[in-house]
Amino acid sequence: MGTIIINYNVGNIQSIVNMLKRLGHPSQVTSDPAAIEAATRVILPGVGAFDYGMEQLHRLGLVEVIRRKVRDSDAPFIGICLGAQLLLDRSEEGSLPGLGLMDGQVVRFKPVDASMKVPHMGWNTVDVRRPGPLWAGLDKGSRFYFVHSYHFALARPEDVTTTTHHGYVFPSSFGRGNLFGVQFHPEKSHRYGMALLRNFCELPA
Secondary structure, X not given: OOEEEEOOOOOOHHHHHHHHHHOOOOEEEEOOHHHHHHOOEEEEOOOOOHHHHHHHXXXXXXXXXXHHHHHHOOOOEEEEOHHHHOOOOEXXXXXXXXXXXXXXEEEEOXXXXXXXXXXXXXXXXXXXXXXXXXXXXXXXXXXXXXXXXXXXXXXXXXXEEEEEEEOEXXXXXXXXXXXXEEOOXXXXXXXXXXXXXXXXXXXXO
């Protein structure tokens, strides 16, 4: 089936489609559970509020499909921004439980002084803490585009793959097995985002 981008009415999907097309990796945008089950790799995008995202996944009957896809297959699966946050257990932003596929919660930025702006918006660097195939060729100076007021608070330090500084250091990506999540938007991050998405598309499925 190839690469599936899950459409649950949340997120800037076309930018991801366009970047994958530039990389020579065709993709299909769908909310069809059968297509997601058959996919060789899956992208869960997202922009917006945590509860709304979970409501849409429930409405479309995709919650258990996503859980099975991550837990019962080796297909690479990546969440982007809100899509990554939904993979955790819960969020301070809402009351609904998340997908529970990555141990931890989503917390609001707590400004340390008046100069720290929330939301965290714009370009920032990532520090690779745990190298892996998703980060091949991306050095400490790699810059990505962020737009968010909440960030990951992961229960297991070994799941953190990169950190970023905005007032304080926070986890900006995670990974465990076939599951990955990034807080930034690779589809808006020019050559750095293209390199990361190329690495994702080349992961063994």
